Amino acid sequence: xxxxxxWFILWGVLWAVYFxxxxxxxxxxTIMPFFAKSETEKRIMYNAMGPxxxxxxxxxxxxxxxxxxxxxxxxxxxxxxxxxxxxLILFALIIRGVSFEFRSKVDCPxxxxxxxxxxxxxxxxxxxLFGVAFANIFEGLPLDQNGIFQGNLLTxxxxxxxxxGVLFVLLFVHHGALWLAVKSEGxxxxxxxxxxxxxxxxxxxVIVLFLIYSxxxxxxxxxxxxxxxLFILLLVPVLGLLASxxxxxxxxxxxxxxxxxxxxxxxxxxGVVGIFPALLPSSLNPAWSLTIANSSSSPxxxxxxxxxxxxxxxxxIIYQAWAMHLFRHxxxxxxxxxxxxx
Amino acid sequence: xxTVLLSRLQFAFATFIHFIFVPLTLxxxxxxxxxxxxxxxxxxxxxxxxxxxxxxxxxxxxxLGVVTGITLEFQFGTNWSRYSAYVGDIFGSLLAIEATAAxxxxxxxIAVWVFGWQKxxxxxxxxSIWLVAFASNLSALWIILxxxxxxxxxxxVIRNGRAELDSFLAVIGNGYAWNEFLHVVTGALAxxxxxxxxxxxxxLLRKQHVDFFSKSFRIGAVFALIFAVVVVLVGHRQGNxxxxxxxxxxxxxxxxxxxxxxxxxxxITIPDAANEGNSLAVGRIPAILSIMAYNSPSATVxxxxxxxxxDRPPVGLTFVSFRLMILFGTLxxxxxxxxxxxxxxxxxAPRWMLRALIWTIPLPYLALEAGWAVAEVGRQPxxxxxxxxxxxxxxxxxxxxxxxxxxxFFIVYxxxxxxxxxxxxxxxxxxxx
Numbered sequence: 206x207x208x209x210x211x212w213f214i215l216w217g218v219l220w221a222v223y224f225x226x227x228x229x230x231x232x233x234x235t236i237m238p239f240f241a242k243s244e245t246e247k248r249i250m251y252n253a254m255g256p257x258x259x260x261x262x263x264x265x266x267x268x269x270x271x272x273x274x275x276x277x278x279x280x281x282x283x284x285x286x287x288x289x290x291x292x293l294i295l296f297a298l299i300i301r302g303v304s305f306e307f308r309s310k311v312d313c314p315x316x317x318x319x320x321x322x323x324x325x326x327x328x329x330x331x332x333x334l335f336g337v338a339f340a341n342i343f344e345g346l347p348l349d350q351n352g353i354f355q356g357n358l359l360t361x362x363x364x365x366x367x368x369x370g371v372l373f374v375l376l377f378v379h380h381g382a383l384w385l386a387v388k389s390e391g392x393x394x395x396x397x398x399x400x401x402x403x404x405x406x407x408x409x410x411v412i413v414l415f416l417i418y419s420x421x422x423x424x425x426x427x428x429x430x431x432x433x434x435l436f437i438l439l440l441v442p443v444l445g446l447l448a449s450x451x452x453x454x455x456x457x458x459x460x461x462x463x464x465x466x467x468x469x470x471x472x473x474x475x476g477v478v479g480i481f482p483a484l485l486p487s488s489l490n491p492a493w494s495l496t497i498a499n500s501s502s503s504p505x506x507x508x509x510x511x512x513x514x515x516x517x518x519x520x521x522i523i524y525q526a527w528a529m530h531l532f533r534h535x536x537x538x539x540x541x542x543x544x545x546x547x
Numbered sequence: 548x549x550t551v552l553l554s555r556l557q558f559a560f561a562t563f564i565h566f567i568f569v570p571l572t573l574x575x576x577x578x579x580x581x582x583x584x585x586x587x588x589x590x591x592x593x594x595x596x597x598x599x600x601x602x603x604x605x606x607x608x609x610x611l612g613v614v615t616g617i618t619l620e621f622q623f624g625t626n627w628s629r630y631s632a633y634v635g636d637i638f639g640s641l642l643a644i645e646a647t648a649a650x651x652x653x654x655x656x657i658a659v660w661v662f663g664w665q666k667x668x669x670x671x672x673x674x675s676i677w678l679v680a681f682a683s684n685l686s687a688l689w690i691i692l693x694x695x696x697x698x699x700x701x702x703x704v705i706r707n708g709r710a711e712l713d714s715f716l717a718v719i720g721n722g723y724a725w726n727e728f729l730h731v732v733t734g735a736l737a738x739x740x741x742x743x744x745x746x747x748x749x750x751l752l753r754k755q756h757v758d759f760f761s762k763s764f765r766i767g768a769v770f771a772l773i774f775a776v777v778v779v780l781v782g783h784r785q786g787n788x789x790x791x792x793x794x795x796x797x798x799x800x801x802x803x804x805x806x807x808x809x810x811x812x813x814x815i816t817i818p819d820a821a822n823e824g825n826s827l828a829v830g831r832i833p834a835i836l837s838i839m840a841y842n843s844p845s846a847t848v849x850x851x852x853x854x855x856x857x858d859r860p861p862v863g864l865t866f867v868s869f870r871l872m873i874l875f876g877t878l879x880x881x882x883x884x885x886x887x888x889x890x891x892x893x894x895x896a897p898r899w900m901l902r903a904l905i906w907t908i909p910l911p912y913l914a915l916e917a918g919w920a921v922a923e924v925g926r927q928p929x930x931x932x933x934x935x936x937x938x939x940x941x942x943x944x945x946x947x948x949x950x951x952x953x954x955x956f957f958i959v960y961x962x963x964x965x966x967x968x969x970x971x972x973x974x975x976x977x978x979x980x
Contacts, residue, residue: 256658259613263650269620270643277635277709284624285942291625292952296959299614303963306610310970353943502636503711510640517647521655528655531666544599544980545661 208507209482209497212275215514216484217477219271221470223264224335224373225380228469229462230258232381234301234328235374236400237321240385245538246393247321251305251547252536253388258305260525262298272484274510278352278500279484286346286354286485290338290361294331301327309547332377333370337361340369343476344423345488352495365422372415375408376469383453383462390535398453401461405450412446412472424486425479438478442471459533551941553949554626557956559923561618563916564960568612568967570915573687573732574739575605576680578766580673587673597763598676600979601743604971606661611967613654615960620646626949630930630940634710637703637718638693645689653682687735688728695724697931698922699792710934723788727922730785733778734918737879738911740770744886745908746975748901751894759979761893768890772883775911779876782918783839789925790840790848793932795858796925798851799865801836810836810848820862823852860927868920875914882907 233250241247273280284291300323308320344365347355379401386397419425429435445468452461480486484500487493501507540546579602586594620642623631631639659667660675667675696703702717703710712718744767747760790797797803802818802825803810814830834844841848851859886904889896930937 256662259654259658260651262617263646263654266617266620266650267643267646269624270639270646273620273624273631273635273639274643275639277639278632280624280635280639281628281632281942284621285626285628285944288625288942288944288948288952291621292955295618295621296955298617299959299963302614302617303610303967306607307966307970310607310974351943502639503706505715506636506640506712509712509715510643513640513644513647517651521647521651525651525655528659531659532662543665545664 208504208511209501211511212271212501212507213477213481213484213497216268216271216275217474218470219264219268220339220477221473223261223268224473225466225469226261226264227258228332228377228380228466229384230254230261230381231328231332232377232379233385234324234381235332235378236381236385237328238325240396240400244317245541248541248547249389249393249536250385251308251324252540253385255305255536255547256528256532259302260528262302265298271510271514275502275507276484276495276497276500277502279495282348282352282354282485282495282500283342286348286352286356287338287341287361289358290334294334294338297327297330297334299327300324301331305547329374332374336370336373337366338369339473339476340372341366342485343369343419343425343480345486345494347489348485348487348493348495349489350493352493355489365418368411368415368418372408372411372472375404375411376465376472379404379408379449380462380465380469383449383458383465387458387462387533388535390537394458394535398458401449401453405453409446412442419479423479425476428479428481435478438471439475442468442475445469445471550944550946550949551938553946553953554941554944555937557626557949557953558619558622560953561615561622561956561960562919562923564964565612565615565619566916566919567912567964568608568615569687570731570735570738570911571608571742572605572612573683573735574737574770575601575608575742576676576683577736578739578743578770579605580676580680581766582763583673583676587669593759593762596759596979600759601763602660602676603974604746606657607967607970607974609657611963614963618956625952626942626944627930627940628942630935632709633935633940634696634700634703634931636709636711637696640712641689641693641696641718645686645693649682649686649689653679653686656682684732687732691728691731692719692721692724694922695721695727698727698926699723699788700931700934710931723792726781726784726788730778730781730918731915733774733781734911734915736770737774737778737883738915740767740772740774741879741882741886741904741907741911743767744771745905748893748904749976751896752898752901752905754894756979757894764886764893765890768883768886768893771879772887775876775879775883779880782876786839787842793926794849795851795854796860796865796921797840798849798854799860799862799925800869800921801848802862802866803836803848803850804852805850806847806853807850808837808847809834809845810840812836812839816866818862818866857928860925865921865925868917868924872914872917872921875910875917879907879910879914882910 233254237247237250241250304320304324304327308317341361347360349355382397382401382404386394389397445464448464449461449468452464482497483494485495579598582594583598586598656675656678660679663672663675696718699721701721702714704713744764747764747767750756750760801812802816804824811831811833812835813828816825817827819826836848837846838844885900889900926932928936930940
């Protein structure tokens, strides 16, 4: 396997990991206004994300950084072409990020309500827009021969793009509900499990519809049809989907959350494999797509970056997993009493 | 207004606001780590309370540093796509290493530190804050190595119509960048010192929690003086680098128009770029510019007139920023001496001294921002010095797109920065737990 292909896979994996981690934060933020019955329950939800959301978000910075380092041509077109949605995502992430720190710092209901709104918008909008953006990438962007994006925000809000947005929101709501169930007790947990159970059939239906839509409206299955063995990869999200339901019913909530994580990662990778070897397929002319061949860095940079990734990524996974283990316990009333609690 | 100017304004504004919060993160993480180290060593609960009190201010400040940092990484792609495609082979890898090697460490262990007081042994907890301090400063190193490439590009070769990596060691061994890093970090440590000393002075004026804030003051004062001096020494070396690699920037910093041997400096200068000269220059100090730039009184300093017009940086802004940096830096040394002199019993110091120290808190902020203005404005018209012009680097965007996002940046960042500074002031005035 050549360096370009290795980096293509790593590129897809980084985005997948970002979605399966920050996805639960987005999910909890999205359901909060409808789910939380009291200030205490809201605080349980904030603190269920508390020690994690910042570390999760670094996966986005890394995915962006790796796009820049390994595929500068793609980085340049991806973020300038998707200028408006990306700016919206970034502003949404900004108001979400500060809401954690700011909310608890002034004891006034209107102040808290303001940051609750920010946290909701900062979770729901990125969930929706990342879905829209990636569905558009899977479908192909209107890129001309110079890699210039010939469209606007409305171009992206096409039916397939919106379907991707709905899919992401449902995936993340389900994912967030399961994480909240893991990190809470009593009534909150019961209702969180209930929400995951209620979301599941809709999510499963949208996944199936999205696959059918992809088959009819995009080239996403071309690689799979040429190499039918790739269909095994589709089993990953399908198994994740089924296992998340089964584990939830058995009350194994952490396992159900992990299965949901596999579902999200597998869904992302399904699309990434579908567009290979393009990172940004052009819908105007396949020859104008940004691919491994025409947008990657020099072999020297790719080799050095691979060395960096081999050393640091496992290390990151180890200490992030350790931190998750350290803070695995459900958030209790006692935890909310400490001054550092959100 | 065109896309280039709007994109430059957007990047400058976003970076300026980001950098209000970065230096305190760099410096205060180390001070908090030192306080907690004292707690673990001496078991004196005061130091634990100090780590918590200053740590809370650290976190309020950190929040805005983090969120405003994310947009910066993506702005290279959104607004400077031609630049990104041209130098991404080198520049992109430095940003990616920053994220994998430093940001993960910082963001994971800051959470471990915040939420781990009850879950970890004192030593493990102490380790987490040292990891945060280390990672914050490590991320500064990588981002400044990236900026150093823009200032003084090394280790590259032009191939396939872009700058490609030729020697990774040359890129990460870039002397210009390392000195720039030291200049920023020592400035940040001085800033944190003045911050801690100034906030402590506020409480000491009111004679509250005297032991707690005297101890804090002492640590702050020592840092303030030491690093106010060191940042100047490192800054002098930075001037040598600029003279060697960016002579047009040096000439603009001093509004120096005619090439001269044994070049002088003037205490008061008013640049007149339109007429390629200075409308006023009084208070001549002979040979000092040659000494500052090249460590030799007889060295020749090239004047702006000997650079083609299209290669000259904007003189007025570069000159004024440089003068302001020097002014604030000088005041920092004076304030640092004062703080150091009263460190043993600050509560008994004359009230005007304590009051003055509260007002010195903004000095290092202004000095650091002015320094960045010198570095970035003085680099113009290049985005990568000598290699790529800023006007050739911008994304193919509609002017309206950038105008709208710039307006959004203005509104959102100013509101959030105001809230953050309000919260910092509110919590700085609170009693320690």
